[in-house]
Amino acid sequence: MWAHRPWVGRFYPTGTQPGTELALYAQWCTAVEGNTTFYAQPTATTVDKWLRQTTDDFRFAFKLPRTVTHDKRLRDVGAEVRSFLNVIEPLGQRIGPVQVQLPGSFGPADLDALLAFLRRLPQDWPWAVELRHREFFDFSAAHRAVDKLCLERNIGRVVLDTRPLYAVAARSTAAIDEQRQKPDLPVVLDAIGSSPIVRVIGEDTVDGTLQGLLAWVPQIVAWLDEGRTPYVFVHQPENLESPGLARALHEAVAAKLPALAPLPTPPGQTSMF
Numbered sequence: 261m262w263a264h265r266p267w268v269g270r271f272y273p274t275g276t277q278p279g280t281e282l283a284l285y286a287q288w289c290t291a292v293e294g295n296t297t298f299y300a301q302p303t304a305t306t307v308d309k310w311l312r313q314t315t316d317d318f319r320f321a322f323k324l325p326r327t328v329t330h331d332k333r334l335r336d337v338g339a340e341v342r343s344f345l346n347v348i349e350p351l352g353q354r355i356g357p358v359q360v361q362l363p364g365s366f367g368p369a370d371l372d373a374l375l376a377f378l379r380r381l382p383q384d385w386p387w388a389v390e391l392r393h394r395e396f397f398d399f400s401a402a403h404r405a406v407d408k409l410c411l412e413r414n415i416g417r418v419v420l421d422t423r424p425l426y427a428v429a430a431r432s433t434a435a436i437d438e439q440r441q442k443p444d445l446p447v448v449l450d451a452i453g454s455s456p457i458v459r460v461i462g463e464d465t466v467d468g469t470l471q472g473l474l475a476w477v478p479q480i481v482a483w484l485d486e487g488r489t490p491y492v493f494v495h496q497p498e499n500l501e502s503p504g505l506a507r508a509l510h511e512a513v514a515a516k517l518p519a520l521a522p523l524p525t526p527p528g529q530t531s532m533f
Contacts, residue, residue, distance in 0.1 A: 262292055264499055271503045271526070283313040287526040288503040291319040291356060291491050293459075298323040298361065301344055311351055319356035321388075321457060321491055322348060330363050333370060334377040345385065356491060357388040357416060357455050364443055367393035368402035378409050388457050390418035397446045407451040416453025420445060424472025425461040425497075432464050434497035449479075456483055456490045466501050469494065473509050480509075481516045 262285035268276045272284045285292065296302070302310075310320070323329075325344060328337045348355060366374070374389075381387050389410065396403050410417055422442050430436040442461050449456075458476060462469025473494050483490045494505045507523060514520040 261295055261499065264502075266498070266500055267503065270500075279309075280313075282310060284526070285503070286314050286318050287524060289506050290317065290523070291321055291493075293359070293493055294320045294322040297344070297348075298326050301325050301347055304347060304350075307348055307350055311354070314354060316353060318354055319491070320348075320351060320354055321356040321359060321493075323359045323361050329361055329366075333366060334360075334362075334373045337377070338380065341381075345382070355386070357386040357453075357457055359388050359390060359418060359457065361390040361418070362392060364392040366391070368395050368400070371402050371405060375405065375409055378406075378413065378415055381413070381415070383413060386455055387413075388416040388418050388453065388455070390420060390457075390459075392420070392443050392445065394443070394445065397448055410451040410453065414453055415451075416455060416457060417448070417451045419447055419449065419452065419456065419458045420461070421447055421458060421472070421476075422461045423447070424463050424469055427472070428463050428465075428468060430463075430497075432497055435464050438497045452483075452488075454488055456488060458490065458492045460492065460494045462494060462496045462505070464497055466505065469496055469501075470505055470508060473505055474512050477509070477512045477516065480513050484513075484517060484520070 263278065263281040267281075268274065271288060272281060276284060324341065328334065328340050328344075332340070378389065391397075391406070396406060407417070409415070420442070422444050425435070425438055425442060426444050430439050438461065460469075460473050460476065462472060476492060480490050480492065492506075492509060494502050494509065496502060496505075510523055514522065
């Protein structure tokens with residue numbers, strides 16, 4: 261997300277108008293999940309606006325619309341996928357891995373549909389699939405079949421790290437809802453692809469979330485040393501401090517890799533927290 265109104269007056273200047281947030285977000289972070297595309301395919305006008313509000317080094321890691329992943333469950337969706345790619349194509353090099361986020365009910369019974377879908381994805385686009393059914397994390401035949409195909413076609417498997425969320429008892433209503441909605445799955449890195457995507461789901465406090473986020477620093481450094489391009493996104497139950505947390509992670513990685521390009525300092529900002 262980027263149009264989170266509680267960030268106005270905190271990460272965005274007071275008086276920031278709706279619709280202008282992306283340009284400000286791009287001063288804090290270098291990538292965004294673009295969760296808005298999960299709910300509806302954007303219009304060409306909207307995509308053009310996103311293009312104008314970002315620079316060439318910014319990346320969108322869009323999600324396929326839920327009509328493809330949740331409603332039709334990857335079956336007979338060729339026209340929908342092509343329509344979506346055609347709409348976002350003007351963003352060019354700003355397009356990062358396109359995410360195929362599947363519901364927790366999508367399991368081994370759907371394996372044939374999943375494998376057929378992955379085989380049909382155009383290989384000139386970057387892809388990542390997020391699975392949430394536990395039997396895709398137990399090294400079963402279904403798990404191995406998905407990993408094998410992903411490795412063959414350089415399709416990454418998104419890592420959903422909910423360990424910080426479940427490390428403490430949920431206190432806020434938002435945290436309780438997060439624990440209901442987000443599965444507690446193992447962290448498996450066998451098929452992360454050339455552009456690993458890690459989604460760290462934190463807890464209510466900044467310190468607890470930051471601790472879980474910084475645990476990824478050694479792995480991120482290793483991926484960068486291997487020539488991979490990792491994407492790391494951080495969420496909190498109410499997402500009040502996410503931009504600052506993301507920058508704190510970048511600074512921690514940069515401390516290990518001084519050659520890492522520094523992030524610009526947003527106007528008027530002197531500290532993250």
